[in-house]
Amino acid sequence: MPSKTVNPDLVTERQKATFNVEEFTTWWNDGEEKKEERRALEKEFLEDPELEDDMPVSYLSHKELYEHGIKKATLVAKKLRELQDQGRTSVDNYTAILGGSIGSAIIKEGNPMGVHFVMFLPTIMGQGTSEQQFEWLSKAWSCNIIGTYAQTELGHGTFIRGLETRADYDPKTEEFVLNTPTLSGYKWWPGGLGLTANYAVVIAQLYSKGQHHGIQPFIVQLRDEDTHMPLPGIDIGDIGTKLGMKSVNNGYLGFKNVRVPRKNMLMKNAQVLPDGTFVKSPSSVLTYGTMVFVRVVIIRDAAYRLAKAATIATRYSAVRRQSPIDPSEPEPQVIDHITQRLKLFPEICKAIIYKVAGDYIWNMYNHVTGDLEKGNLDRLPELHSLACVLKALSSSDTTNGIEVCRMSCGGHGYMDQSAFPTIYGLATAACTYEGENTVLYLQTSRYLLKAWSQALKGEPLVPSVAYLGDVAGKRITDFYFDGSLTDIVRAMEFVAANKIKVAYDHVEQRKAEGMSHEHAANYTGIELTQASAVGFFVL
Amino acid sequence: MPSKTVNPDLVTERQKATFNVEEFTTWWNDGEEKKEERRALEKEFLEDPELEDDMPVSYLSHKELYEHGIKKATLVAKKLRELQDQGRTSVDNYTAILGGSIGSAIIKEGNPMGVHFVMFLPTIMGQGTSEQQFEWLSKAWSCNIIGTYAQTELGHGTFIRGLETRADYDPKTEEFVLNTPTLSGYKWWPGGLGLTANYAVVIAQLYSKGQHHGIQPFIVQLRDEDTHMPLPGIDIGDIGTKLGMKSVNNGYLGFKNVRVPRKNMLMKNAQVLPDGTFVKSPSSVLTYGTMVFVRVVIIRDAAYRLAKAATIATRYSAVRRQSPIDPSEPEPQVIDHITQRLKLFPEICKAIIYKVAGDYIWNMYNHVTGDLEKGNLDRLPELHSLACVLKALSSSDTTNGIEVCRMSCGGHGYMDQSAFPTIYGLATAACTYEGENTVLYLQTSRYLLKAWSQALKGEPLVPSVAYLGDVAGKRITDFYFDGSLTDIVRAMEFVAANKIKVAYDHVEQRKAEGMSHEHAANYTGIELTQASAVGFFVL
Known part of the structure; x- marks a missing residue:
């Protein structure tokens, strides 16, 4: 039983707070109602003796970690269904409970059934027809089948069009035949695939009537529902141990002439008719929306993880006493060393900044989704670019920040009991996932170059990059600066615009020398990523 | 059995090398002889089937990891003795074999007997009298006793004078009585202490005849030599799992009235006579030398670890193909993406820079040690400051660089099989150890402030900071810059000198406002650490 006494140094520090802590907590939790909901959920899950760990998971072997994870995952799934049935939680809380703020406290190294709830179910909901939803959702929701989402391959992550897994339609039997042509075409990474899942949504290159129709999603049974043995033609297993998310049970998957019925292709968008005729998707905007949504969740999680690390480090710094500032004095709390504050305070600020950024883009996402439903796609590229760069910035900034916090605790931060190594592993x-950061910076830079060329022509700009119109063609000396906050922002706008200008000019210069746009952009990769990291001034 | 075929992309890249690879290897290994010695040792250790792992250690539990580590450690110790007896290796290679470049390949998560060879034995050699060396060294060398070095306590790391463990001399029995007065006074961290060691050099506050005589080293038996059970009054165990060095078996240790004979205090320097009279050490310069030596080893290891990470990432980047630069082209090697080169090439350079820096300070250390023996202490502060800042810079730069390399391999870098997580854990x-980096920056800054005040007065300066004399009192516009390398160095000298000047001025300003020097320096912590990181221009 951990001690309930609070360290006196902590009590003193807390009494010195110059703001209302409860008010801040309410704001951090997006309002009174959500704060109470979170507290109720935390009570429900974190005080449940059945969900307590017998020993810290860092002591377990890979095999034991998985057994631990799956045991707790089934308890969490059961509880989740009960709470949902009692109307005490909603789908809104699923990511938090399965992998986010609460989930990472329940199953510290990751829930092997997380992908089932967070990706398998939503994919069927989003991309299945009503009949498909009717067939699969109740089985999946009751956990009579456990699914995963199999897209990335050993040799193909970023470049999705390069996926090798094939689904060839056979009109004679009205089936798709799945094959993994090479080693690099093996599915690699899906959470829960190694040992847990018996079904998967598999993304494969569709071929029908000798024609290629791009990548499509297929529901594929992987293991026998009773014996859990892999079905014929399925080569499946655990990919091995990792830096973090150690109980997520990531797996590999290869197909050799595996046949699934025609109705197993998720056909809300594109379809294959019984005779093999391919019917195109009317629009790809919907899947675009999901991608943005996932990135918004990542930004929020990033803020949360850094806040957690900063909290641990700040508490440590209040409690730990070391090295007198003046040799004649006693050892002070380490937070009294200014260099320690230099480590902690910027990280606390960053956590709050990314929380605000996450809220901003979440609101924007909701507006734009509203517009989309009215057929207005105008702000989609802006939202997409902003989500890309904020996902990249928030994940890399908070990851570095977590290590700063860890190292601010000296040797104690190096111990697993500090929780830093686990937080870092998740963060x-x-x-890397959901768009590797450099790739995302480059995507955003394309948008910014276009905005810059619009600014140069004096064309109207969307709000996020409107500042480019104010500063394009001007020199910083055209403005009078008096050192106000507004001026600091204006100065930063110049820095940002100039970085975009440099990248734009270098691309144009290389094109003028005869390079294709794509190769010119590749050679300008350094300038483009730098421009991207500072190019948005919306918050 | 791993495949012996080399990936064709790798072969092509290697053929394109514009330098002589063997020549570079010879340089990296400090000459032909050492290169061959390293290769022979690698062959000896890495090709020994007895030392092969049954399975990757990342799959093991904490308990299994220790058992694995101690089994291999005994085999390594046996082999080391045999090689030494055959004259095929020397003490020079011990750090490499036990924990450095070769050791980390043999026992990937750290040798639980490393501290026995690298600290316990050398401490007895360096601080024991001839009689003490005679008594303990042969037992330790033959591994009839296994020792560790117990200095750091749960509450005391950086500030050694704050250690709480006491050794009270009792002249009646001619014994020291060891006690751990509080929980924060428990020894914490010594490698091999948890389960392996039966002896330790314990650093404790010496009291004799009612007087305090600072910290002194004592040889203390911890466990029964036959049963391995802790002796009465000894509270001992494993501190728990960690981010890295997972099989080093770090332990905790508390004493309750544990008595050791007077002759167990290592008395080459200070002594306690039978009646309790304390005889002071003639000089503390020797221990100072050891501290510098350890930091030099850290700089070399840092360079080596980054080189290892950069090698893995560069090979991956040659082999991995992803994302066409132009949509009409096939997927290139990822090293053809300029942003990938931006990640790899600076890290390769840094590894080489820190190798050169390590060599430089190693030579300086040998010169200064030679001077010391002639009674000349002049360059000791310069060497010490340089060792501090280079230890801090090399460890933090290479640690960050290893993560850059890891993330440049996308998801594959996240897997333990990439070796990055283990390299990072060690790096x-x-x-943190051997002087926490911020503490070291601050130590160096003290030296730089003094040098700056000398420069202002026009006093002579030692070579490492001679540039301060050239630029003190001058403006950068006093020089004509033509863009040459020399000019770039000169410009950097101005930057460095200016950072030192800012720190100096802020300390002086705060003192003028009435602060003590120590508090003024604390409030100037940010400027001081920044000045320290750029203050040396010697290489």
């Missing part, structure tokens, strides 16, 4: 993964 | 620890 750093976000720099 | 980041060096930011």
Whole structure:
């Protein structure tokens, strides 16, 4: 039983707070109602003796970690269904409970059934027809089947069009035949695939009537529902141990002539008719929306993780006493060393900044989705670019910040009991998944170059980049600066615009020398990523 | 059995090298002889089937990891003794074999007997009298006893004078009585202490005849030599799991009236006579030398670890193909994306820079040690300051660089099989141990402030900071810059000198406002650490 006494140094520091802590908590939790909901959920999950760990998970072997994870995952799933049935939680809280703020406290190294709830179910809801939803959702919701989402391959992550897994339609039997042509075409990474899932949404290159129709999603049974043995033609297993998310049970998957019925292709958008005729999707805007949504969740999680690390480090710095400032004095709290504050305070600020940024883009996302439903796509590119760069910035900034916090605790931060290594393992993964950060910076830079060329021509600009119109063609000396906050922002706008200008000019210069736009952009990669990291001034 | 075929992309890249690879290897290994010695040792250790792992250690539990580590450690110790007896290796290679470049390949998560060889034995050699060396060294060398070095306590790391463990001399029995007065006084961290060691050099506050005589080293038996059970009054165990160095078996240790004979205090320097009279050490210069030596080893290891990470990432970037630069082209090697080169090439350079820096300070250390033996202490402060700042810079730069390399490999870098997580775990620890980096920056800044005040007065300066004399009192516009390398260095000297000047001025300003020097320096912590990181221009 942990001690309930609060360290006296902490009590003193808390009494010195110059703001209303409860008020801040309410704001951080997006209002009174959500704060109470979070507290109720935390009570429900974190005080449940069945969900307590017998020992810290860092002591477990890979095998034991998985067994631990799956045991807790089933308890969480059961509880989730009960709460939902009692109307005490909603789908809104799923990401938090399965992997976010609460989930990472329940199953510290990741829920092996997380992908089932967070990706398998939503994909069927979003991309399945009503019949498909009717067939699969109740089985999946009751956990009679457990699914995962299999897209990335050993050799193909960023460049989705390069996926190798094939689904060839056979009109004779009205089935798709799935194959993994090479080693690099093996599915690699899906959470829960290694040992847990018996179904998957598999993304594969569709071929029908000798024609290629791009990538499409297929529901594929992987394992026998009773024996859990892999079905014929399915080569499946655990990809191995990782830096973090150690109980997520990531797996690999290969197909050899695996046949699934025609109705297993998710056909809300594109379709294959019984004779093999392919019917195109009317629009790809909807999947675009999901991608933006996932990135918004990542920004919020990033802010949350850094806040957690900064809280641990700040508490440590109040409690730990070390090294007198003056040799004649006793050892002070380490937070009294100015260099320690230099480590902690910027990280606390960053956590709050990314929380605000996450809220901003969440609101924008809701507006733009509203517009989309009215057929207005105008702000979609702006939203997409902003989501890209904020996902990249927030994940890399907070990852670095977590390490600053960890190292501010000296050797104690190096111990697993500090929780830093686990937080870091979760946080750093976000720099790579859902769009590798450099790739995202480059995507945003394309938008910014276009905005810059519009600014140069005096064309109207969307709000996020409107500042480019104010400063394009002007020199910083055209403005009178008096050192106000507005002026500091204006100065930063010049810095940002100039970085975009440099990138734009270098691309144009290389094109003038005869390079294609794509190769010119590649050679300007350094300038483009730098421009991207500072190019938005909306918050 | 791993495949012996080399990936064709790698072969092509290697053929394109514009330098002589073997020549570079010879340089990196400090000459032909050492290169061959390293290769022979690698062959000896890495090709020994007895030392091969049954499975990757990342799959093991904490308990299994220790068992794995201690099993291999005994094999390594046996082999080391045999090689030494055959004259095929020397003490020079111990750090490499036990924990450095070769050791980290043999026992990937750290040797639980490393501290026995690298600290316990050398401490007895360096601080024991001839009689003490005679008594303990042969037992320790033959591994009839296994020792560790117990200095850091739960509440005391950086500030050594704050250690709480006491050794009270009892002249009646001619014994020291060891006690741990509080929880924060428990020894914490010594490698191998948890389960392996049965002896330790314990650093404790010496009291004799009612007088305090500072910290002194004592050889203390911890466990029964036959049963390995802790002796009466000894509270001992494993501190728990960590981010890295997972099989080093770090432990905790408390004493309750543990008595050791008077002759167990290491008395080459200070002594306690049978009646309790304390005889002071003639000089503390020797221990100072050891501290510098350890930091030099850290700089070399940092360079080596970054080189290893950069090598893995560069090979991956040659082999991995992803994302066409132009949509009409096939997927290129990722190294053809300029942004990938931006990640890799600076890290390769840094590894080489810190190798050169390590060599430089190693030579300086040997010169200064030679001077010391002739009684000349002049360059000791310069060497010490340089060792401090280079330890801090090399450990933090290479740690960050390893993560850049890891993330440049996308998801594959996140897997333990990439080796990055283990390299990172070893590397980041060096930011904290043997002088926490911020503390070291501050130590160096003290030296630089003094040098700056000498420069202002026109006094002569030692080589490492001679540039301050050239630029003190001058403006950058006093020089004509033509863009040459020399000019770039000169411009950097101005930057460095100006950072030192700012720190100096702020300290002086705060003193003028009535602060003590120590508090003024604390409030100037940010400027001081920044000045320190750029203040040396010697390489």
